Amino acid sequence: MRIGLFTDTYPPYINGVSTSVLMLKQALEKKGHQVFVVTVNNEDMHYKFEDNNTVIRIPGIPIGIYDYRLTGVYPVRAINTIRKWNLDVIHSHTEFGIGTFARIIAKQFNIPLVHTYHTMYEDYIHYITKGYFDKSSKKIVEYLTLFYCDKTANELIVPTKKTYDLFKEKYEVNKNIHIIPTGIEIERFYSENVDRQKVKELKQKYQILKDEITIVFVGRLAQEKNIEFLIESQKEIVKYNSDIKLLIIGDGPDMEEYKKLIAKLKLENNVILVGKVPYDQMPNYYQLADIFVTASHTETQGLTVIEAMAAGITPVCIRDESFQDAVIDGLNGRLFDTKSQYIQIIKELNEHPDKLAQYSKQARLNAEAHSSKYYAERVLDVYKLTQNRKKGFFHNVIDNIKNRGDLDE
Numbered sequence: 357m358r359i360g361l362f363t364d365t366y367p368p369y370i371n372g373v374s375t376s377v378l379m380l381k382q383a384l385e386k387k388g389h390q391v392f393v394v395t396v397n398n399e400d401m402h403y404k405f406e407d408n409n410t411v412i413r414i415p416g417i418p419i420g421i422y423d424y425r426l427t428g429v430y431p432v433r434a435i436n437t438i439r440k441w442n443l444d445v446i447h448s449h450t451e452f453g454i455g456t457f458a459r460i461i462a463k464q465f466n467i468p469l470v471h472t473y474h475t476m477y478e479d480y481i482h483y484i485t486k487g488y489f490d491k492s493s494k495k496i497v498e499y500l501t502l503f504y505c506d507k508t509a510n511e512l513i514v515p516t517k518k519t520y521d522l523f524k525e526k527y528e529v530n531k532n533i534h535i536i537p538t539g540i541e542i543e544r545f546y547s548e549n550v551d552r553q554k555v556k557e558l559k560q561k562y563q564i565l566k567d568e569i570t571i572v573f574v575g576r577l578a579q580e581k582n583i584e585f586l587i588e589s590q591k592e593i594v595k596y597n598s599d600i601k602l603l604i605i606g607d608g609p610d611m612e613e614y615k616k617l618i619a620k621l622k623l624e625n626n627v628i629l630v631g632k633v634p635y636d637q638m639p640n641y642y643q644l645a646d647i648f649v650t651a652s653h654t655e656t657q658g659l660t661v662i663e664a665m666a667a668g669i670t671p672v673c674i675r676d677e678s679f680q681d682a683v684i685d686g687l688n689g690r691l692f693d694t695k696s697q698y699i700q701i702i703k704e705l706n707e708h709p710d711k712l713a714q715y716s717k718q719a720r721l722n723a724e725a726h727s728s729k730y731y732a733e734r735v736l737d738v739y740k741l742t743q744n745r746k747k748g749f750f751h752n753v754i755d756n757i758k759n760r761g762d763l764d765e
Contacts, residue, residue: 397414462508550639
């Protein structure tokens with residue numbers, strides 16, 4: 357198949373969506389399909405045609421949410437190149453900008469459109485409104501999201517049942533919704549595949565001793581990630597055991613606020629703000645940790661949890677449907693509801709290394725269900741479904757007869 361992936365974020369810009377799109381592209385190519393990408397140019401206001409015109413980067417303007425840029429809905433300079441791709445299916449990974457362009461192209465060239473809903477936009481409204489008109493803004497986002505996902509896409513993919521329930525129960529979407537957890541290249545996070553010398557150097561850098569329990573969080577340093585919860589909890593954890601460290605990996609708009617909070621609570625020796633880490637180095641950083649934590653309620657899936665599990669790190673997550681598909685409490689990790697529960701779990705894992713080792717082993721085994729290969733296979737099934745519907749009833753009957761061998765080629 358000739359597949360077009362349309363996305364607002366793509367490497368070298370790194371976040372959960374860009375990583376999942378890249379993994380899907382690579383997995384589809386391994387299966388022999390041709391994959392093309394339309395994305396945003398995050399560097400300047402110029403068009404870029406890369407990799408023999410298989411990747412188009414369209415200029416966009418900053419919108420005030422991290423480094424995101426919003427493109428025009430019909431960038432004319434990209435049209436001729438996309439027409440020459442002769443796509444069999446378009447798979448959009450964003451609702452706005454590039455996503456709107458995907459919708460227009462799909463209709464203009466009569467190409468089936470599959471859409472994956474990655475982001476709970478209501479949780480990010482405060483970056484635009486700064487606290488004003490939040491209620492009305494959420495209604496606008498809900499309307500636009502519902503319009504795109506319900507009215508324009510032939511098939512809709514969501515990563516978790518949490519997102520499925522959002523569309524079926526709240527938005528009352530009347531169409532097929534496929535739950536397909538986003539895949540990652542899990543092998544690159546396996547402990548045997550990391551640079552052991554690099555890990556040793558990192559442990560020396562952050563003064564992580566052999567017998568210490570180390571906790572790690574990976575993600576944007578921003579309000580919706582609930583990192584304040586982890587820092588404040590660390591104050592109580594340190595009273596119990598002053599050797600336990602919390603490493604916070606990532607960057608974001610609230611970095612300075614967290615620095616101030618750490619200083620206020622006198623946790624400079626126990627909470628380390630690592631900062632932004634290149635994605636190709638993340639497998640080494642996961643190996644610094646015994647426990648991966650998150651208290652975020654705003655994820656649609658939480659790919660960093662899967663990465664940590666693949667690395668053999670025990671996940672300890674707030675009880676949220678985004679994580680419950682992967683983390684089974686008491687089998688491959690732990691779930692908590694309150695701060696006191698979280699602190700108690702850390703204490704128990706510190707006192708029972710056998711449990712920690714058991715969860716770690718099971719976490720790695722369960723991570724295999726989220727491989728990029730398996731993800732690509734399930735997405736391909738959705739693509740084929742759109743192809744069958746495009747052919748129509750008569751062609752499908754003929755194809756079925758051919759597959760049974762009742763009709764000569």
